[in-house]
Amino acid sequence: MKLLKALGLGLLASSLAMGGAAAQERTVKIATEGAYAPWNFTGAGGKLEGFEIDLANDLCGRMKVKCEIVAQDWDGIIPALQAKKYDAIMAGMNITDKRLETISFSRPYASGLHGWGAMKDSPLAKLAGEGRRFSLDKDADAAKAMIEQWKPLLKGKTIGVQTATVNSQFLEKYLKDTITIREYKTTEQHDLDLSAGRVDAIFAAHSSLKATTEKPEFKDMVIAGGGVSGDVLGRGVAVGLRKDDAELKAMFDKAVQAAIADGTVQKLTQQWFKVDMTPQS
Amino acid sequence: MDFAFMRDAFLTLMAGVPLTLNLALTSIVFGAIFAMLLAVMRMSGLKILDWPAQAYVFVFRGTPLLVQIFLIYYGLGQFRPTLQEWGLWTFFREPFWCAVLALTLNTAAYGSEIIRGGLQSVPHNQVEAARACGMSGFLLFRRVIFPIAVRQALPAYGSEIILMVKATSLASIITMMEVTGLAAKLISQTFRAVEVFIVAGLIYLVLNFIITRIIMAIEWWLSPHLRRPPAVEPRLEAAHV
Numbered sequence: 001m002k003l004l005k006a007l008g009l010g011l012l013a014s015s016l017a018m019g020g021a022a023a024q025e026r027t028v029k030i031a032t033e034g035a036y037a038p039w040n041f042t043g044a045g046g047k048l049e050g051f052e053i054d055l056a057n058d059l060c061g062r063m064k065v066k067c068e069i070v071a072q073d074w075d076g077i078i079p080a081l082q083a084k085k086y087d088a089i090m091a092g093m094n095i096t097d098k099r100l101e102t103i104s105f106s107r108p109y110a111s112g113l114h115g116w117g118a119m120k121d122s123p124l125a126k127l128a129g130e131g132r133r134f135s136l137d138k139d140a141d142a143a144k145a146m147i148e149q150w151k152p153l154l155k156g157k158t159i160g161v162q163t164a165t166v167n168s169q170f171l172e173k174y175l176k177d178t179i180t181i182r183e184y185k186t187t188e189q190h191d192l193d194l195s196a197g198r199v200d201a202i203f204a205a206h207s208s209l210k211a212t213t214e215k216p217e218f219k220d221m222v223i224a225g226g227g228v229s230g231d232v233l234g235r236g237v238a239v240g241l242r243k244d245d246a247e248l249k250a251m252f253d254k255a256v257q258a259a260i261a262d263g264t265v266q267k268l269t270q271q272w273f274k275v276d277m278t279p280q281s
Numbered sequence: 282m283d284f285a286f287m288r289d290a291f292l293t294l295m296a297g298v299p300l301t302l303n304l305a306l307t308s309i310v311f312g313a314i315f316a317m318l319l320a321v322m323r324m325s326g327l328k329i330l331d332w333p334a335q336a337y338v339f340v341f342r343g344t345p346l347l348v349q350i351f352l353i354y355y356g357l358g359q360f361r362p363t364l365q366e367w368g369l370w371t372f373f374r375e376p377f378w379c380a381v382l383a384l385t386l387n388t389a390a391y392g393s394e395i396i397r398g399g400l401q402s403v404p405h406n407q408v409e410a411a412r413a414c415g416m417s418g419f420l421l422f423r424r425v426i427f428p429i430a431v432r433q434a435l436p437a438y439g440s441e442i443i444l445m446v447k448a449t450s451l452a453s454i455i456t457m458m459e460v461t462g463l464a465a466k467l468i469s470q471t472f473r474a475v476e477v478f479i480v481a482g483l484i485y486l487v488l489n490f491i492i493t494r495i496i497m498a499i500e501w502w503l504s505p506h507l508r509r510p511p512a513v514e515p516r517l518e519a520a521h522v
Contacts, residue, residue, distance in 0.1 A: 075465050079474040102472045164469030182456045183466065189355065196358030198374055 027066045028248065029086035030056050034071035035186040038211045038272040039092035039237075042071065051272035052090045055109060058264055059239075062255040075164050075185060078103060081240060087248060088241055092205065094166045094234025104243045106252035108236025109265055111279040113227030114167055117194060117209045118201040120220045127153060129226025137230035146226050151178050158182055160190030160199035167203050169232040191218065207273050236279045283476060290480045293467055297460040298484065304377070304449040304459060308384035309442055315385065316392030323397050334393070341390035347451055349387060354379040354455040380452035388445050395441060399434025400426065432503045439496035443489050450485075460484055 032040040032052055040050040048069055060067035072080055074091065081089055081103060095105045113133055118124040127150055134143035155178055161168045163183040171181050182199055184190040190202045191212050201224065202209075209223050239252045259265050260278055269277040322334035341349070357364065357373050364370040372378050403426050411425040453462030464481040468474045501508070 075469045076474065078472045079468060082472065083474075098470075163466060183458075184456060185454060192355050192358060196355075196361050196374075198358065198376075 027068055028060065028063070028088060029068045029070060030088045030090050031070050031072040031077060031081065031086040032056075032089070033074045033077065033091040033186070035074070035188050036092050036208060037188075039207065040090070051110075051268055052092065054268050054272075055259065055265070056090050058259055058268075059252065059255040062258055063251045065251075073185065074162065078240070081242060084242075087245065088239050088252065090239055092208075092237055093240050095236055095238050096166055096169070096232065096234045098169070099240070102243075103240050104245075104249055106239035106241065106249055107256050108238040108279040109256045109259065110269060110277045111229070111236035112273075112277050113206045113229050114170065114204065114233050115206055115209065115227045116201050116203055116224040117191075117212065117221055118224045119194065119197075120222055122200060124153060124157065124201045125222050125224050127225030130224065132226045134226050134228050135230040136228060136233065140231075143228060143230070146228075147174050150225060151175070154178050154201075156180070157200040158198070160184055160193055160202040162187050162190065162204065166232055166234045167205070170228070171203055173232050187212075191221075194221065207277065210273070283473075286471075286473065287476050287480055290467060290477050291484070294460050294463050294477075294481055294484055297458060297463040298488070300457065301446070301449050301459040301488070304380055304384060304452055304457070305442075305446045308381050308388060309445055311381070311385045312388035312392055312445070315389035316396055319389060319393035320396040320400060323393065324400060338390045338393060341387055342394075346383065346387050346448055347454070350380060350383040350451055350455060353383045376452070376455045376457055380449075380455060380457055384445060384448060384452075387448070388441060391441050391444075392438065395434050395437045396430070398437070399430035399432075402433045403429045428503070432500075435496065435500055435503065439493065439500075442492060442496070446488055446492065447485060 032048060032050075034040055034042045034048055036050075038050050040048060040052045043049040048071060053069060056067055056069055070086060072086070072091075077089055077091060077093075078099070080086065089103075093099070093105075095108060099105070116124065116127055118127070129146045129149070134146055136143045154175060158180045159171060159175075160182050161171055161184070163185060168181065168183060171179065182190075182193075184193070187202075187204055187208050190199065190204070193199050194202050195218060206223060206227050209221075212218050213221050213223065239256070241249050241252065256265075266276050266278045269275065319334045319337065322330040323338075325331060353373075354376060357379075361370060364373055407425060407429065408421065411421050416424060449459055450461035452459055453465060456462075458466070460481055464477050468477045471477070
């Protein structure tokens, strides 16, 4: 009897110990797209690289969890999160009202502008507002006036945009009747079609456009017109999470805040985007 | 399961049916013509015709259609100046024609093997009988070999046609908004993958159901010798005499 009791206690103790270890070593599976340089992309060796990969590893260190980063196609990235294929999304995803209906977000870890990419010799390279930034939230009138200025040049043109992004929503909302929208699965694909001349311009995040212009084969591409933010373009890039996963959201919130506070986000955005994209709160 | 949403999804996806059918029909028609040519090359007995056809079939059956579509659309897009020089850019600029080209080249490879199988299955004694009646050359082909070969090849070719209708879904990766393209877009807007894909699957099922019925009707029409002879009504009047 004594022996049995001892055995039982021993089992209990060991299972407790294992439980404790499991809580410390929780594995968080994070999905990224792997085709959105420099946010996240598949490097030469087939390994995932980019700003979000570095940031994810930093955040996981802060949360004291083990992280596994997987690549997932953009257009299925939210349904697969819902289906619990992974626990979080870090894929340059902006917080929008539409997405908030389905998933929740951590606090934003980066923010940026969106705008046009065109070839140097195209008339669209001269879109208005170059080098300036417009917020549809803070100064909606100025931003809308600029969009009106764009319309005559854009009339009847074919514009490439990645499907299911804040960029495609922006075009649908503000320029639907002016342009023909052609939707691509990845930004890399609309870049290729821009240089092939199948589309007249592309609309994307400035960070992504800038990375493209730095590739030698895209040296004739320029960022055209003013940069826009706000409204359908979202309230910053954040970690996408399931609504019922409040615990993980609290962990990411805390880790992101810490990474912003100690300058890690500034350092990483400087490194990957050449500009500071720390979100202003 | 939200049936009101599925009804809306059905209406959205139906908008892609004309493009799906357009892609499928155009490539099936061009593909069949090309397949016929390849089959004749294969059976010509001339190495100079046989070998290129064999190599072609090997390459296009041996590589995924997805890769072919990518190479034709994005790959050839890199050679725009050359294509413009040759006056081919107006064709390759359009995603529709790139998709049709890839589907056509692909189905021609599979189709040529099916047709070759059909041609080879024509019984030799029937050809000899036709020759004994004085038929030769094109007349023999048109009156005897071709009809029998088509009858033999039709069930397999029917499967190929169904595969083609389904293969059009790959055109969505080069911005063609056919049924699958619209489904992917709707999912990314609503995040309801299960409902949307069920509706998309049902649409393909209905399309292919109609196609199988048409092929069955053609088979029936081509095979009078397999039909049950019409039942002869017994003459009842005689009993009253």
